[in-house]
Amino acid sequence: MSVPILTVDGPSGSGKGTLSRIVAHHAGWHLLDSGALYRLVGLAGRKRGLGEDDIEGHARLAVAMDVRFGVGQEAELVLLDGQDVTDAIRTEEAGRDASRVAAWPPVRASLLERQRAFAQPPGLVADGRDMGTVVFPEAALKVFLTASAQVRALRRYNQLKEKGSGASLSALSREIAERDARDSTRAVAPLVPARDAEVIDSTGLSIGEVAACVIELGRQRGLWT
Numbered sequence: 284m285s286v287p288i289l290t291v292d293g294p295s296g297s298g299k300g301t302l303s304r305i306v307a308h309h310a311g312w313h314l315l316d317s318g319a320l321y322r323l324v325g326l327a328g329r330k331r332g333l334g335e336d337d338i339e340g341h342a343r344l345a346v347a348m349d350v351r352f353g354v355g356q357e358a359e360l361v362l363l364d365g366q367d368v369t370d371a372i373r374t375e376e377a378g379r380d381a382s383r384v385a386a387w388p389p390v391r392a393s394l395l396e397r398q399r400a401f402a403q404p405p406g407l408v409a410d411g412r413d414m415g416t417v418v419f420p421e422a423a424l425k426v427f428l429t430a431s432a433q434v435r436a437l438r439r440y441n442q443l444k445e446k447g448s449g450a451s452l453s454a455l456s457r458e459i460a461e462r463d464a465r466d467s468t469r470a471v472a473p474l475v476p477a478r479d480a481e482v483i484d485s486t487g488l489s490i491g492e493v494a495a496c497v498i499e500l501g502r503q504r505g506l507w508t
């Protein structure tokens with residue numbers, strides 16, 4: 284059974300998450316937020332009191348953790364072992380933990396099957412860093428979304444402000460630069476565009492313009508009408 288897949292990879296703050304949600308909604312396809320899975324492994328490790336260098340323990344958790352994602356109106360909802368962790372996995376600390384555990388090959392290997400299980404009819408939009416290169420190399424359309432580090436830090440700043448949490452723009456810029464460096468230089472599944480990816484720079488574009496461009500690409504490839 285071959286399920287059509289659109290992969291959306293790129294660095295933090297490039298707009299992948301919003302783009303993926305818009306396109307999944309347009310197509311009526313399922314959505315995989317793979318970053319949430321890495322965030323959940325980090326959080327589950329903290330909840331179980333695992334050591335910060337316990338690679339095998341985190342890899343076992345990646346397979347065993349009980350994760351549920353909301354659907355429809357509750358699409359944002361994330362449950363870990365039955366507990367609502369929707370906000371807990373979105374903090375800067377959870378992002379740092381995710382990036383730390385994501386650099387470990389056994390954790391990445393343990394999450395592979397869980398991610399591939401999201402490929403269900405009528406189709407899947409998969410959002411992450413290695414969706415087009417490692418997890419779904421056979422994807423029908425691969426998008427790699429970039430934006431300047433400055434614009435990405437500003438978007439994150441505005442997002443946090445909207446949620447009512449304070450943050451300093453310079454601290455966020457530093458955080459983004461550090462996370463980019465760690466994600467792009469790690470030995471396993473580094474953040475790079477797939478050879479056959481469509482690279483889109485969203486620096487000067489609105490999210491609506493980016494979505495229109497990707498929807499048109501999908502239409503040209505016969506993924507939807």
Ligand code: C5P
Binds near residue numbers: 321378414462
């Ligand atoms: O996308 P998000 O910011 O939620 O991802 C959190 C972290 O998880 C990233 O900084 C990255 O280190 C890691 N990640 C990854 N591979 C993915 C998705 C996320 O390594 N496919």
